Amino acid sequence: MSSSVNQSPIVPPTLIENRKADHINIVLEEDVKGKGITTGFEQFFIEHDALPDVDLDEVDLSLQLWGKTLKAPLLISSMTGGTDSAHVINLNLAEAAQTLGIAMGVGSQRAGIEQPNLGKSYQVRGVAPDILLFANLGAVQLNYGYGIDEAKKAIDMIEADALILHLNPLQEAVQGEGDRNWKGLYSKIATLATQLEVPIIAKEVGNGISGKVASRLADCGMSAIDIAGAGGTSWSEVEAYRQRDPHLRQIAHCFAGWGIPTAVSLMQVRKAVPELPVFASGGIRSGIDVAKAIALGATLVGSAAPFLDAATYQSEAVYDKFSILLETLKIATFCAGASNLTELKQVQLHHKNSSFYPME
DSSP: OOOOSSSOOOHHHHHHHHHHHHHHHHHSSOOOOOOSOOOOOGGGGEOSSOOOOOOOGGBBBEEEEEEEEEESSSEEEEOOOHHHHHHHHHHHHHHHHHHOEEEEEEEOOHHHSEEEEEEEEGGOTTTTTSOOOEEEEOOOOOOOTEEEHHHHHHHHHHOOEEEEEEEEEHHHHHHHOHHHHHTTHHHHHHHHHHOOOOEEEEEHHHHHHHHHHHHHHHHHHHHHHHEEBSSOOOOOHHHHHHSSSSSHHHHHHHTTTOOEEEEEHHHHHHOTTTTTTTTESSOOOHHHHHHHHTTTOOEEEOOOHHHHHHHHHHHHHHHHHHHHHHHHHHHHHTTOOOOOOOTTSSOOOOETTTTOOOOO
């Protein structure tokens, strides 16, 4: 599909693969967490139920979404693709997702579209035939020649159940080879939504989505919003480590604390689009974080970076780490006096700075 907007040149094969490899290595080896900003979940606590009328062994964390049954409201958030090492990572993540009965998204598939030989690095259905699986393209690519054909290629490439359109304006702005023209994307996203038969998820990559933007995205026909708030991995920090120009590196580091904290973004978006599923990701580190996100209205809760190291080894390592997250969530649900996700959404959640005092 052609566009009236200026076309970006096809990125040389070595640049695409090197960038993907850089991202993996930097997240594994460097401190790329947001600086001076947190998710905001630490400001909340769930009211403890000292006598829950619940059998812990009967706590049910399952849900239905887009025709698939998930055993828990967890999402392995989009990480990678486009290199041989990324394929190993994706297979390990997917195998764990299949065993756990949770959802998964792959990394941006631009590499696989522009270099078909890299498409295999995203393909995981062989080990995960049943999972809720999300394809992934950058929304900004709609300004650089992408359209319905590329979206369908991304979906078909991995036999996906839905498509993520990721929103990463800050990352593109501080990336040496980033795409800078973001004008007019709302209308192009809306057009794409009318042409695809699968759900589309609008997803930030770590700086959060405001209620205002979420409302406009809902009007464009999005089926879900993944807020991906601030407080976890900072992609401006990742790009700073890739940047060879010291001037541009310093600029990228300036944005280490930029964004809407995950908990704040979640509350804004949940209020703005109560009719849509909202996925909470960005700095999720424990099952208690997951429980708080569910209590604040999340449908799914995603995590990525904490599992990347395990995914470089084997699926069992990913499974073990997610099992800890899952069992912690189950106990937190039980200790909140809830027996399922519907009840967990209704528990008392308190802000630590609010006027909550014991009865005298």
